Amino acid sequence: MLGNHKPIALLRSLGIRSLGSNLLSDTQRLYLLSNNMPTRLAVLISGNGSNLQALIDAIRMRMLDAEIVIVVSNRKDAYGLERATKAGIATRYHPLQPYRAAGQERSEYDAALAEIVAAYKPDWIVLAGWMHILSDVFLQRFPYRVINLHPALPGQFPGINAIQRAFEAYQAGKIKKTGIMVHLVPDEQVDSGPILATQEVLIYPSDTLEMLEKRVHQSEHQVLVGAIHRLIAGDGDE
Ligand code: GRF
Numbered sequence: 309m310l311g312n313h314k315p316i317a318l319l320r321s322l323g324i325r326s327l328g329s330n331l332l333s334d335t336q337r338l339y340l341l342s343n344n345m346p347t348r349l350a351v352l353i354s355g356n357g358s359n360l361q362a363l364i365d366a367i368r369m370r371m372l373d374a375e376i377v378i379v380v381s382n383r384k385d386a387y388g389l390e391r392a393t394k395a396g397i398a399t400r401y402h403p404l405q406p407y408r409a410a411g412q413e414r415s416e417y418d419a420a421l422a423e424i425v426a427a428y429k430p431d432w433i434v435l436a437g438w439m440h441i442l443s444d445v446f447l448q449r450f451p452y453r454v455i456n457l458h459p460a461l462p463g464q465f466p467g468i469n470a471i472q473r474a475f476e477a478y479q480a481g482k483i484k485k486t487g488i489m490v491h492l493v494p495d496e497q498v499d500s501g502p503i504l505a506t507q508e509v510l511i512y513p514s515d516t517l518e519m520l521e522k523r524v525h526q527s528e529h530q531v532l533v534g535a536i537h538r539l540i541a542g543d544g545d546e
Contacts, residue, residue, distance in 0.1 A: 435456040457488070460489070488509065
């Protein structure tokens with residue numbers, strides 16, 4: 309798991325610098341073929357799953373050399389679960405409530421979540437609208453392999469209702485624009501970590517909250533796919 313080597317990295321590890329196929333032995337060729345697998349994504353959701361859908365569509369259109377191996381939701385009625393099932397992707401419902409009812413710690417919930425996810429051997433874990441803060445119990449299991457999407461620019465409006473808070477700040481004359489970011493999740497801090505991509509989203513005087521939400525979500529779909537595309541390419545260059 310974690311380190312689904314791509315051909316270029318494999319060639320290097322085999323000491324091969326030229327791509328001339330006659331340089332490869334049968335064993336080397338088999339090794340390359342067996343490892344040239346799409347990058348494995350685990351996607352964690354809590355709701356609509358429009359960003360999950362953007363990933364599903366990008367994979368289908370071969371814009372992403374990836375496979376979604378599992379979708380986990382903490383909410384049973386998350387529409388994203390239906391989207392996943394329709395696309396033939398395995399799903400798991402992992403609610404917090406039973407842990408709370410049994411007096412168990414959040415770390416126990418996260419440890420069980422990590423077990424579920426790890427079983428699918430993902431290369432990357434994408435938080436696409438996952439509404440729980442992940443504790444170190446989970447994050448340390450997948451160091452620097454967890455990606456979060458947040459509908460605000462770095463350092464602005466961490467936490468829930470970010471679009472609404474940006475809209476209100478715009479109306480109060482405090483900001484002129486908002487944006488989105490995709491970042492790595494190295495620790496328990498909310499919506500913060502090494503930035504993989506950002507994009508500004510303009511706010512217009514005639515905007516309603518719904519109009520701004522729609523523009524932010526459209527932007528998210530593109531930027532998330534682009535960021536994961538670059539990560540996958542980066543894995544190949546390791
Ligand atoms: C997105 O705005 C994402 O940035 C935030 O939650 C929302 C999820 O939307 N963390 P969807 O479920 O992908 O439609």
